[in-house]
Amino acid sequence: MRKAETSDKPIILDILTRSFDDNKSVNYVVKQDQNRVDRIRNLMDYSFNVCTEFGEVWIxxxxxxxxxxxxxxxxxxSFRTLLWDLKLALSVIGLDRVNAVLKREAMIKSNHPKEPIAYLWFIGVNPKLHGKGIGSAFIQEVINECERKKRPIYLETSMEKNLPFYKKFGFEIFQSLQLTYTLYQLRRV
Structure with missing residues (x-):
């Protein structure tokens, strides 16, 4: 595992766009129309930019x-982050959905501690390689890195089938939010 570089961005966007195509939480945020897949890619682009600036991107x-x-x-x-947010509202969410998405984000953040954490926003594996142990090896490396930094890991999933995977690595459900789907909030402290 290594820190991603700008040249890795197309690969990362491709992996995450394909990995989150059927994700309930992502599809709640993304406007549902004929451009849905492009909107998911734009969400991943936004998230890549934010994490590059205020976190880390690993590959x-x-x-x-x-x-x-x-x-x-x-x-x-900053002015740049405001532009990113505006682009997100226009190219991903749709203006008619902004309030609902902001409310959802506030609910999620209200359950996070005030101390420094590592928020695992997105993690994905090439969908063609699911079930081959790549995700298990990779998340263990992410856990090791966050432990080294002494940051507990927080994440959420709307995919109930992913819960056993996260529990296997020491994550616990500490909250669930009822939206138009159930969003499970997990942590590893």
Whole structure:
């Protein structure tokens, strides 16, 4: 595992766009129309930018797995981040959905501690390679890195089938939010 570079961005966006195509939480945020897949890619582009600026982006040595990690305590507003947010609202969410998405984000953040954390925003494996142990090896590397930094890991998933995977690595559900789907909030402290 290594820190991603700008040249890795297309690979990372491809992995995450394909990995989150059927994700309930992502599809709640993304406007559902004929451009849905492009909107998911734009969401991943936004998230890549934010994590590059205020966290870390990791990619496996074989370029088949990646993770976007945000350090919320480092996040700051600037003219550039405001432009990113505006682009997100227009090209991903749709203006009619902004309030619902902002409310959802506030609910998620209200359950996070005030101390520094590693927010595992997105983690994905090339969908063609699922079930081959790549995700397990990669998340263990992410865990090791966050432990080295002494940051507990927080994440959420809307995919109930992913819960056993996260529990196997020491994550616990500490909250669930009822939206138009159930969003499970997990932590590893």
């Amino acid at each position: 496996s040595d074989d370029q088949q797995a990646c993770a976007l990690i945000l350090f919320p305590d480092r996040k700051r507003s």
